[in-house]
Amino acid sequence: MFAPLLALLLAGCAALPGQGPSAISITADEIESGTTEANYATVTLDRNSARSIQSYRPVTFAQRFGEIGSRGRNSVLGVGDGLVIGIWEAAPDGLFSTATGKSVQVPTVIDQSGFIFIPYAGRIHADGLTVEGLRTAIEDKLKGKAIEPQVSVTVQNNASxxxxxxxxxxxxxxxxxxxxxxxxxxxxxxxxxxxxxxxxxxxxxxxxxxxxxxxxxxxxxxxxxxxxxxxxxxxxxxxKPRTYSAFGAVGQTTLVPFKTQTVTLAEALAQVGGLKDFFADAGGVFLFRYEDAALVRLLRPDLASSVSGETFPVVYRLNFREPQAFFTARAMEMRDKDVIYVANHPTAEFGKFLQLIGPLLSNVNTVNAISN
Missing domain, CATH: 3.10.560.10 (Outer membrane lipoprotein wza domain like)
Known part of the structure; x- marks a missing residue:
């Protein structure tokens, strides 16, 4: 009577409730061997990988816009720009001479058709010209009308x-x-x-x-x-305040805000109470995040041909059974929306199994005692 019941319970052991996948489920052989059937890459977090992550320069933003430079374009005048045109003449009886001097300041705005108006010079096309180009154009228009004209152009309002x-x-x-x-x-x-x-x-x-x-x-x-x-x-x-999440066999499953500019993986685990006694698999500590595709190719050259797009999901694994892992966790900085997961130890699942069948074993023993 007991043997069939035990066999049935063992068959259903895989269906026991849990806090998440086991360590072996995340780092399955087909994933570790280089395939991307699970659509993510796994990386062992050690001294070398941590050094590569720290030295990586995230410049995706620069690559998206950096090829379009602004130098030169901003010196070109455009519609709506407010200008002040200064005109000087060599004699006091010139067109622009006054009783107080031999110069005049003419404020103007480049109109919708791209022109400005200067007395005695008429309409002059300014849109698309540099300041020096417009200055030369005005001087050329005034030659033969003003007495040895000298012109300056000042941009008062660079609206364009x-x-x-x-x-x-x-x-x-x-x-x-x-x-x-x-x-x-x-x-x-x-x-x-x-x-x-x-x-x-x-x-x-x-x-x-x-x-x-x-x-x-x-x-x-x-x-x-x-x-x-x-x-x-x-x-x-x-x-947008930064946060990270912690799941699995940790002291507290919660969403944690960043309280300082930098938070390391070691500090993040400490803030959620560390690994949970009697449940946590010290060799199954994982960090889930999206990384720049260029960094993923650097960490996993074998996946270079499979990693596409600007970002790619990565699962970092840290083995706290090794003393070096504590130093690595101290060097690894957390990022916004990171997810920490600590897998249950296989013996914890067995403990759940014993708790489940304990009452049944007690009932079997009672029935056997009555039968005897």
């Missing part, structure tokens, strides 16, 4: 070369680009900077049909991401 900065900034608004070229951090600084903590701020740049997002601190830590801007760019700063 501007960007919009909105969101969680101190002074949202429209800001002109400098003639020498302006970069992303410069415009954010002109707008008063981020209102919230830098490490909790995300920058989104919209350029035509393109858009890209980066953590504000990545613009500072990796200067390549501080890209040149072009006219018409829209910049949005958003307050």
């Amino acid at each position: 070369n501007s960007v919009v900065v909105v969101g969680d900034v101190a002074k949202p608004g429209q800001y002109p680009l400098s003639i020498r070229g302006s970069r992303l951090l410069e415009l954010v600084a002109q707008a008063g900077g981020a209102r919230e903590a830098v490490y909790e701020t995300v920058v989104t740049l919209k350029r035509g049909h393109r858009s890209g997002t980066a953590r504000f601190e990545d613009l500072i830590d990796y200067p390549e991401n501080n890209i040149p801007l072009v006219s018409g760019d829209n910049i949005l700063l958003s307050h």
Whole structure:
């Protein structure tokens, strides 16, 4: 009577309730061997992989926009620009001479058709010209009319070369680009900077049909991401606090906000109570995250041909049975939306099985005692 019952219970042992997959389920042979049937890559977190992760420079944001430079374009005049044209003559009885001097200042704006109007010179096409090009064009128009004219052009309002900065900034608004070229951090600084903590701020740049997002601190830590801007760019700063999740055999399954700029894996585990006694598999600590595809190819060269897109899901495995793992966990920094999972130890599943069949064994013993 007891043997058939035990066989039935053993057959259903795999269906016992659990906190998640076992360590062997995550690092199955077909995944470790290089295939991507599970649509994620597994990486053993050790000294070498941690060093590669730390030295990697996330510049996807720069690669998306960096090829479009702004230098040169911002020195070109456009519709809506406000100008001040200064005209000097060599004699006091010239066209632009007055009782107080031999010069005049003419304020003007480039109209919708791209022209400005200068007395005695008429309509002059200015849209698309540089400041020097417009200055030369005005002088040429005045030759033979004014006495040895000398002209200066000052840009008073660079409306045609501007960007919009909105969101969680101190002074949202429209800001002109400098003639020498302006970069992303410069415009954010002109707008008063981020209102919230830098490490909790995300920058989104919209350029035509393109858009890209980066953590504000990545613009500072990796200067390549501080890209040149072009006219018409829209910049949005958003307050997005970082969090990570912890599941499985940990002291507390919860969503944890970042309280400091950097949080290591060791600190993250400590904040959720560490590994749970009598349940946790010290060799089955996992970190789930999306990594840049370039980093995945660096960590797993055997998957280079299978990794596509800008990001790819990665599962890092850390074996706390090895002393070196504690130093690796101290060096590994957490990122926004990371997921920590600690698998149950196989003996914990057996303990559940014993708890399940314990009452049944007691009933069998009682029946046997009565029968005897």
